[in-house]
Amino acid sequence: MIFRCLLYCALGCVLIGCGGETKPRSVEEINAERQTLPGLFITASGQRIEAPRDSGVFVDEASGELAWPAYACTNPDCPGRNGEVPHLFIWSDPRFYVAEDGTLGTRQFNTAQEYRDAAAQAGTDRQPTCNECLKIRNLETETPEEGQKYSEYPRQYVLPATRQRELELDAEHQERIEYIEARIRAE
């Protein structure tokens, strides 16, 4: 029985190719690749690091600093924009710190006020905020509508190669759906 099973597995490998090369892959496999595509992370001193984009916040071993997911400012008039290249920045979170042993440390806040105080002390905004746009904003006088507009400009930055790969994965996802639909029709 076991032998037969092994034989079938081996045959299966020959027929469909080992290592999950068959296409279209399952939606789960496609989504798993999506999660782990390269993302850009930036430290407080400006070191840029590429890592799987589901890495969250982590300690960059080279600099010993926290590495944060990069945000891009999509404001066409952002002073930090260089042609097509948007200004990139980070949004730090006072819950994370580098522990004495160099690993990622997290701290808990008992109340929302405690968190806000810690964020204010660390100079962290309540939402991702472009530091370059702050140079052309007047927070004292801007209207809520203007403030709202600026709050919508920051987006999580996606590396060009990752964006390209996402398009391919979208196409593969579509292929998979068509493949399943064709199988249902054939039944």
Ligand SMILES: [Zn+2]
């Ligand atoms: Zn900006």
